[in-house]
Amino acid sequence: MRIDAERVFSAHDHAACRRATLERAEEIVAAEGLRLTPVRRRTLEILLESHQALGAYEVLDRLVAAGFARQPPVAYRALDFLVDHGLVHRIRRLNAFAACMRPGEPHRPAFLICDTCQAVAEAPGTGVADAMLAAAGAVGFEIERMSLEAVGRCPACREARA
Amino acid sequence: MRIDAERVFSAHDHAACRRATLERAEEIVAAEGLRLTPVRRRTLEILLESHQALGAYEVLDRLVAAGFARQPPVAYRALDFLVDHGLVHRIRRLNAFAACMRPGEPHRPAFLICDTCQAVAEAPGTGVADAMLAAAGAVGFEIERMSLEAVGRCPACREARA
């Protein structure tokens, strides 16, 4: 399979993309003895519908459409669970959430966020995180978590504008 | 002078550090024909009081103490001006703002945020931004802006805990 960002930013069989990722998520949840309850599963499905990040309240709207109560904790609790277990990433720059496209593979994602089509992809490789670790190490800073996010224009949207 | 992160995370003559940065900011403002009005100047001074990031409402509290009205736009407008002109950085991960310690020098900062003492420093070098540009370039993504932020423990706080 092509690397993540190339796939996300191109036309692809997203139905298959989504299905495979959801199956992978289910395997992980099963393997770790976690409970992918209805609201959690539906939340993940909602985020897998596209490669765009969704705000908690957009997720909540769609959960309401699926019969859940319109109360912020409903969405935040499901999202927090998914983030805690690596199935969803939080995009701080957008106050939003995006499904992880490679759940189970330990990774330190750097995000590429298209501000034209709103697609969010994980940048290939570990170079960005490695550079951050190196820069921190040089001054004796010990990193626990990082947010590596870039906003700009994806290949398809550059093409379209040109 | 020692590189930024080393200075920020160590005991240093912060009165001089603050004074020098404020002077530098004034030079930039003068050179670019901008107006460092009282509320903007005071906002910058507030952020220069320490190397910790402050939320907009913390800044507002201190502006109130200095005689300005307690209304969010007062703080947000001053902060937006300072951010737009490179005198202050926005730390997305904290929903907060920190004074830039090297105003005028074009840079693509990566932030090191100590979650023990709340100090925020700009990581040395351009390695992190370079890595992000390289990763994006590899998939044809064109970056406009980036947020590169790491949370962890600064040298002093590691020492203290050990």
Added chain:
DNA sequence: AATGAATATGTTATAAAATAACAAGTCAAG
């Protein structure tokens, strides 16, 4: 000095994002 455009401030109100707190339900192990 008077004019007018651009910039900056004052003010009210609201939107958007996130969490606190506590009660009630579910479920599997002992």
Added chain:
DNA sequence: CTTGACTTGTTATTTTATAACATATTCATT
């Protein structure tokens, strides 16, 4: 069946950020 951990339901509130519009100030030009 009971205990204890986890999950959900629900109300309310807090925190962060912006919209919108009126007024005032600045500054270049007449």
